[in-house]
Amino acid sequence: MPSLRIRAGDLPLRLFGLAVLAFLLLPTLIMVPVSFDSVHFIRFPPRDFSLRWYREYLADPEWMAATVFSLQIAALTMLAATVLGTMTAVALERGRLPGREAIRALLLAPLLVPHVVVAIAVYLQFTPIGLTGTTTGFVLIHTALAIPYVVLVVSASLARLDPTLDRAAMNLGASPTRAFFAVTLPLIRPGIFAAAVFAFLSSFDETVVAFFISGDRHKTLTRKMFEDIDMNLSPIIAAASTVIVVVTIALMWLGRSAAAQVSK
Amino acid sequence: MSPLPTEAATRGVAVAIEDVSKHFGPVRAVDGVTLSVRAGEFLSLVGPSGSGKTTLLMMIAGFDEPTGGRFVVGGRDITHVPPHKRDIGMVFQKYALFPHLTAAQNIAFPLRMRGVSRAERDRRARLALDMVKLPDHADRFPAQLSGGQQQRVALARALVFDPQVILMDEPLGALDKKLRQQMQLEIKELQQRLGATVIFVTHDQEEALTMSDRVAVMSEGRVEQVGSPRALYEGPDSVFVADFLGNMNFFRGRLDHATGEGCRISVGGIGMAAQPAAGAVAQPGSPVQVAVRPERLMVSREEAGTAGIPGRIRQQVFNGASLTVVIDIADGTTVQAAADARSAVAELRPGDRVAVGWSAVDAHVFADGLP
Known part of the structure; x- marks a missing residue:
């Protein structure tokens, strides 16, 4: 009897899979070789190898300030969102809450509302009370945006328990x-760890809201990159991008190995 | 005999369940149950699923609040005491061992919660592991233990802190038959050695009969009958209890004559004797059901002058220790008789005409409320 099962060994299927992977990954990965070029403009393929742009990136106080600021709000967001999101997930999964489904839907809303809408709303609210361009303001809104991820991941862990x-x-x-x-806590710890990684990344990678509420002194790495694209498109952006990609991949790998422990 | 991990020789206390109800809107999961369990007694709650036995157990443990009535354990009203302050041990259906803790750590958990020192915890956990015959498994995690071993760890964990009462919620349901029978005997022996009060929920009536001092049969949220296994088996008060415990044959008939000592009935026109009718059996002439255990049914080849209800052998089934014959009675009822495999009954073949009878003491008469 012919089987409908898809065999992984089929050549066309393999090629197609590789094409999809390439489509997804190449635009990101192209930045990596570019960042090692030595000329002061972006070209592909790069023709030599140098660490010039990394040196510039590390030496530039503005880039460093933006990087430190991004890492700082990502860390604080991670803490706040993980604690609040875990508490919420426990209440949703284990509590006797009336209207539990409505609460869950409301909590997940930030995932569905376009970020630009959130960004404008936050900008309008934050400006009069002076929260734009502050650590507090960033952590508040990034926490609100990260909580849905934490609730989803921790709820899944709890549901399996x-x-x-x-x-x-x-x-x-x-x-x-x-x-x-x-x-409960020791048993869902891997889930919480994975959720913390997601929360960190959701803040570290966040661009749209950051674009609106960054100040002159406090801006995130993503906002700084936007500005530089406008002003002078130099491979320093490629170097910064590579840093973001490496941090992201490293954290995702950490999160994944934590998640793998859950299913053990 | 292995030493006991508990400090007191006997800690089981009496439990009084007083008019306890649990209503969910119009549904009466538990409906006015009153039961008293003696100190050191093994009492089983049996009944079909939905009879309220598990709900009752969960309320005793404190996981559910009754809508009426109260629980008194060792003289203390615990109806509104939170579960962690009840001092009641429980063995859960699927063991509920903590997967991140070893067998020894699982067993030490209730001691840790009570602030017992580490050295003392270790000592008592070791004794408890000896008691359940797992001395070499202290450092295994639950996932590394077989179902039977997990069961033993769960048992040790429920016993190690000397609870006043131990609740068991179908603890043997997940084990295969042979292991289940072995665990039944071990649990029973432990319970007797410790003098523990045990309330045991099962849907397996055979298990309840084997293990219990007394059995409470539940149906639709109420206790139908409470008594020793033997009293229930040999003297059911209702058709439900007669049918639920063990195998039972039911004959349809008519009440001819009833006194305090016994009654006369007729089944298909044949007059028979039986025990006094249970419950409120009505007037002579009213329809009744007569219940007789298969092993009490007497079957003989029908010859001229044989007394008894006529029937015909439909089938004969050999099941090792005994032999079951299936007999069609004239009115269309089918009954079963169990007999020694070497008795004369073994000579009967399908199609043979037989006469079925019983001793008056083995026949229980109930009003026939069914259509």
């Missing part, structure tokens, strides 16, 4: 809080 374990812990003498820290 047998709720009888909570009951068993309480039956054995653990108060609900203690049961959470002694049983």
